[in-house]
Amino acid sequence: ELRRELMPKHIAVIMDGNRRWAKKRGLPVALGYAAGIRTLRSFVKLSYNWGISALTLFAFSSENWFRPKAEVDLLMGLFDKVLKDELENLTRTGIRLSIIGDASQLPKSLQDLIDKAVMATKANSRLHILVAINYSGQYDVVQACQTIAQRVKDGNIEPEDINSFLVEQELQTKCTEFPSPDLLIRTSGELRLSNFLLWQLAYTELFFSHSQWPDFGEAEFLEALCSFQQRQRRYGGQSS
Numbered sequence: 607e608l609r610r611e612l613m614p615k616h617i618a619v620i621m622d623g624n625r626r627w628a629k630k631r632g633l634p635v636a637l638g639y640a641a642g643i644r645t646l647r648s649f650v651k652l653s654y655n656w657g658i659s660a661l662t663l664f665a666f667s668s669e670n671w672f673r674p675k676a677e678v679d680l681l682m683g684l685f686d687k688v689l690k691d692e693l694e695n696l697t698r699t700g701i702r703l704s705i706i707g708d709a710s711q712l713p714k715s716l717q718d719l720i721d722k723a724v725m726a727t728k729a730n731s732r733l734h735i736l737v738a739i740n741y742s743g744q745y746d747v748v749q750a751c752q753t754i755a756q757r758v759k760d761g762n763i764e765p766e767d768i769n770s771f772l773v774e775q776e777l778q779t780k781c782t783e784f785p786s787p788d789l790l791i792r793t794s795g796e797l798r799l800s801n802f803l804l805w806q807l808a809y810t811e812l813f814f815s816h817s818q819w820p821d822f823g824e825a826e827f828l829e830a831l832c833s834f835q836q837r838q839r840r841y842g843g844q845s846s
């Protein structure tokens with residue numbers, strides 16, 4: 607009962623619960639992350655087929671650096687592998703890749719691979735995937751303020767010229783024509799934003815799933831989309 611014209615344009619996803627998924631099955635963490643990558647691949651394919659325009663995926667948070675080094679190295683290795691495996695596919699299918707967050711702490715080899723993939727897919731417009739790596743929603747707003755403050759200091763704009771449109775043009779999501787997600791999906795039962803996109807989520811419909819990310823398949827995705835389509839998005843407007 608999904609209606610094509612009510613599909614969200616931009617979906618933000620916090621892919622949480624991979625380690626708990628593994629632990630529950632007595633499996634090593636590595637298999638939890640690997641299962642998460644499999645779910646990610648099918649989620650992107652479904653989004654592509656259903657005509658979603660943009661996905662912002664929370665792949666690695668600033669807090670994740672404090673995990674055991676072996677786990678961080680494992681995740682970095684997985685990101686490297688996925689990019690190598692998918693690069694050809696991305697360019698061929700019209701998928702554009704962008705990164706938001708501070709990638710400078712990533713292994714140099716991974717940074718180079720990311721730069722290559724971002725450049726190779728820059729002109730694609732079928733589906734825009736923004737991967738949030740070491741991204742902080744609060745820092746995003748701070749760095750936008752710093753840029754705008756400099757423009758005031760340089761005399762290029764006045765304080766009263768500052769409005770939400772001007773701020774949005776300086777956020778790291780300025781690379782996409784759909785900066786504000788219509789739907790946010792967070793898995794694993796956690797009910798928080800974890801300093802993900804903040805400004806951009808102002809009017810986003812929030813959907814929380816008890817499924818761990820590796821279990822978030824087509825049925826769970828459809829449930830989230832049905833929930834989204836049943837909501838009346840008022841943007842703070844009409845009272846009814």
Ligand SMILES: CC(C)CCOP(=O)(O)OP(=O)(O)O
Pocket residue numbers: 621622623624625626627664665666667670681794
């Ligand atoms: C790196 C991140 C996408 C992994 C999300 O799953 P997770 O490792 O936080 O798993 P847990 O919440 O079960 O610990």
Ligand SMILES: [Mg+2]
Pocket residue numbers: 622623624
């Ligand atoms: Mg987690």
